[in-house]
Structures are given as C-alpha cells and as structure tokens.
Amino acid sequence: MxxxxxxxxxxxxxxxxxxxxxxxxxxxxxxxxxxxxxxxxxxxxxxxxxxxxxxxxxxxxxxxxxxxxxxxxxxxxxxxxxxxxxxxxxxxxxxxxxxxxxxxxxxxxxxxxxxxxxxxxxxxxxxxxxxxxxHEVRADQPLMVIAERPRVQPHPGLAQGNLADFDRILPACAAMFEEEVGYSPYLGGREFYSRRVEGLIRQGHSLVHLNEAHEVVFKAELGAVTADVTQVQGVWMNPRYRGQGLSSGYMSAVVERAQKIAPVTSLYVNGFNTKARSTYERVGFRQVGTFATVLF
Structure with missing residues (x-):
C-alpha cells in the first residue's frame, strides 16, 4: 500500500x-x-x-x-x-x-x-x-508481555478491590494518575473518573493490597481485558512503602491473577523508568514492541 x-x-x-x-x-x-x-x-x-x-x-x-x-x-x-x-x-x-x-x-x-x-x-x-x-511526548515505551508463570513469589496480600473500600482505592488511583501525567484526573470532573474506578472494581479488574489500617499499599488494574490478553495499567506503590523491594512480589501477584482470565499479560512502561523495567523483567516480562504516548 x-x-x-x-x-x-x-x-x-x-x-x-x-x-x-x-x-x-x-x-x-x-x-x-x-x-x-x-x-x-x-x-x-x-x-x-x-x-x-x-x-x-x-x-x-x-x-x-x-x-x-x-x-x-x-x-x-x-x-x-x-x-x-x-x-x-x-x-x-x-x-x-x-x-x-x-x-x-x-x-x-x-x-x-x-x-x-x-x-x-x-x-x-x-x-x-x-x-x-x-505538552509531553513519550516516544519510547517498551511493550512487554509474560505468558509463563512469574519468576518471583507472588505477594499473598494482593486481592480484588472491594466496593466497600472505594473511598480508599479512589484516592490511590488519583495519586497514580497525577504522578504519571502531571495533572489531576478530576480536572474534567470527578464523576467520570470515579465511575471508571468503580467500574473496574465491579468487574474484578481492580487489584489492591490494603494493610491492617485499611491503607492502600499497592494497587494496579487490568485496564483492557480479552480472552487472550490482559493489559496491566495504573501500577502504583504507596510512597511510604517504596524502596523496600516489594514491587516484584506484587507484580507477580498481578500476573498470577491476570493469567486466570487470559494466558498473556501485557503492559507498557516509560523507557526512562529503569526501576520499573527491571522489576518487570525480574518477574518475567519481555519486550515485544514499542509504544509511544503523546499527552495533549
């Protein structure tokens, strides 16, 4: 053509x-x-x-x-x-x-x-x-997949999000969004973003670990789901728990749950985020392509 x-x-x-x-x-x-x-x-x-x-x-x-x-x-x-x-x-x-x-x-x-x-x-x-x-162009975002069992022991605390915890999960999602794109997801109205988060919880696609104080420690979503592939989005670790070597265990738990839905788990990550890329590779993800994101 x-x-x-x-x-x-x-x-x-x-x-x-x-x-x-x-x-x-x-x-x-x-x-x-x-x-x-x-x-x-x-x-x-x-x-x-x-x-x-x-x-x-x-x-x-x-x-x-x-x-x-x-x-x-x-x-x-x-x-x-x-x-x-x-x-x-x-x-x-x-x-x-x-x-x-x-x-x-x-x-x-x-x-x-x-x-x-x-x-x-x-x-x-x-x-x-x-x-x-x-206002920003991210031209190098490795697209990564895993179709095998994760190489790291999954963290046992990860579970499906519950609507009873919506008021705790929503602020964590908003914090992740703001860290990722630089502005609040509520700028276009709180209702639309809240419905999105609620929908993911209802579908069983919100994955979260709350500690004994009901504080979100880690969360991620299965943002796109088919019978063949799930795409992990919105990965976020509470800042108080960063640097403790917990990420790979949580990501292994995400993969373990995602593979109950579809055999292939995918995600894309900013090329400059070397820590996240190392975590995903440790779990067993491999790069199969390159995405880009343009933020208008």
Missing part, C-alpha cells in the same frame, strides 16, 4: 479518494472487519479488542467516540479509535495525514494518543500542524 499512497503524500492533492484510499467512521457492519484487523496483533491491539468484546460493535458509542477506518479499495486496512484518546489499530504511519485530518475535522480535543510508536508519532506530527499542541 505504501507505494500507492506515497505519491499522494508527496503532492498532498485535494483528492477525496487518493490512490483508492478513503477514510470514514466505522459502523456496526464493519465489526467483523475491525475485529479481524485487530486480531492480527492481539497484544498491541488489546484496547480495541476489549472495546469490541464489551460492546459487540464497531459503531460509535452513545458519547460520540468512534473508530476511523482507512480503506484500500473498499478493504479495511487500518483504523484509529477516536474518543477521549486516539489509539491507532494496524495503522501504516504513511496514512497518518488522512487519519489526523479526519480526527481534526470532528472538532474533538484529545487528551492523548497512545499505541505503536511509529503510528502515534506520525499522527502527532500531522496533528501538530493542525494546531493540536502536545
């Missing part, structure tokens, strides 16, 4: 169907095609596969989030989730101008773009020209 798209990229002609390539928002009739596309790499595309598993459709959500599909002579060849965030799905970086243009025309303001590094960085370059200014 690149050979067919490259001449158009060079000339940027105002052609609604350059070289047979078109982009549109997917609908319910595209569900099977999107699923097949994403299944080409179920680890990288766990976000969209989890969405399809939960909703059963490629059609836009009630809130207006949808999937932009790129078609090559009528065949779906790439896609990009466009909701609060942009998440490319098997998207050739050469097609970023088409997708960025469609994303921009919606009038949405995106909080971030994340996914395979080449596609995300290509989208960022195009969006920057359209006025979407990033």
């Amino acid at each position: 690149l050979s067919r798209v490259a001449p158009w990229l060079a000339s940027r002609r105002d052609d609604p169907d350059p070289a047979g390539i078109s982009v549109r928002t997917l609908d319910g009739q595209d569900t099977a095609a999107l699923t097949s596309l994403a299944q080409q790499d179920p680890v990288t595309n766990v976000f969209i596969l989890a969405h399809l598993r939960a909703t059963g459709t490629a059609a836009p959500t009630a809130g207006g989030a949808g999937v932009l599909g790129v078609f090559d002579n009528g065949v779906l060849s790439g896609a990009c989730w466009a909701g609060a965030n942009l998440v490319p799905v098997q998207l050739d970086p050469a097609l970023a101008p088409l997708v960025a243009g469609a994303a921009n025309s919606s009038g949405r303001r995106y909080a971030s773009a994340f996914g395979p590094a080449e596609a995300v960085l290509a989208l960022h370059a195009e969006l920057a020209q359209l006025g979407h200014r990033a």
Whole structure:
C-alpha cells in the first residue's frame, strides 16, 4: 500500500479518494472487519479488542467516540479509535495525514494518543500542524508481555478491590494518575473518573493490597481485558512503602491473577523508568514492541 499512497503524500492533492484510499467512521457492519484487523496483533491491539468484546460493535458509542477506518479499495486496512484518546489499530504511519485530518475535522480535543510508536508519532506530527499542541511526548515505551508463570513469589496480600473500600482505592488511583501525567484526573470532573474506578472494581479488574489500617499499599488494574490478553495499567506503590523491594512480589501477584482470565499479560512502561523495567523483567516480562504516548 505504501507505494500507492506515497505519491499522494508527496503532492498532498485535494483528492477525496487518493490512490483508492478513503477514510470514514466505522459502523456496526464493519465489526467483523475491525475485529479481524485487530486480531492480527492481539497484544498491541488489546484496547480495541476489549472495546469490541464489551460492546459487540464497531459503531460509535452513545458519547460520540468512534473508530476511523482507512480503506484500500473498499478493504479495511487500518483504523484509529477516536474518543477521549486516539489509539491507532494496524495503522501504516504513511496514512497518518488522512487519519489526523479526519480526527481534526470532528472538532474533538484529545487528551492523548497512545499505541505503536511509529503510528502515534506520525499522527502527532500531522496533528501538530493542525494546531493540536502536545505538552509531553513519550516516544519510547517498551511493550512487554509474560505468558509463563512469574519468576518471583507472588505477594499473598494482593486481592480484588472491594466496593466497600472505594473511598480508599479512589484516592490511590488519583495519586497514580497525577504522578504519571502531571495533572489531576478530576480536572474534567470527578464523576467520570470515579465511575471508571468503580467500574473496574465491579468487574474484578481492580487489584489492591490494603494493610491492617485499611491503607492502600499497592494497587494496579487490568485496564483492557480479552480472552487472550490482559493489559496491566495504573501500577502504583504507596510512597511510604517504596524502596523496600516489594514491587516484584506484587507484580507477580498481578500476573498470577491476570493469567486466570487470559494466558498473556501485557503492559507498557516509560523507557526512562529503569526501576520499573527491571522489576518487570525480574518477574518475567519481555519486550515485544514499542509504544509511544503523546499527552495533549
């Protein structure tokens, strides 16, 4: 496809169907095609596969989030989730101008773009020209997986989060978010973020250890879940317990619980976070790709 798209990229002609390539928002009739596309790499595309598993459709959500599909002579060849965030799905970086243009025309303001590094960085370059200014670009985020038993003894204290402890878990989640992105998750309203945390608890995807004083010591979430892959997100250790060598045991416990749901456990981590990477490698994670995240 690149050979067919490259001449158009060079000339940027105002052609609604350059070289047979078109982009549109997917609908319910595209569900099977999107699923097949994403299944080409179920680890990288766990976000969209989890969405399809939960909703059963490629059609836009009630809130207006949808999937932009790129078609090559009528065949779906790439896609990009466009909701609060942009998440490319098997998207050739050469097609970023088409997708960025469609994303921009919606009038949405995106909080971030994340996914395979080449596609995300290509989208960022195009969006920057359209006025979407990033305040941080994390271009090197190793995508890691483990499909075997963890190498470290799991910490016995980790358990599923309980709604009775919601008022303790929510502040820990908010503290993790603020440490990770530099601003409060409540800026857009406390209710939306609270519902997200509550939903993870109800699904059994919130993993937490509370000490005898009911204080959160460690927590993580299974943020995206399919029958094949889970993606661990929101890993956080209470600052009072850091530096004590506890992280690998907790992460082993996370993997142990995740593998009861799906055989492969994945995560992505900032390349500069050498301590976290060492912990994950100690547990048995290995790198299989590179993600990038652009924070707008």
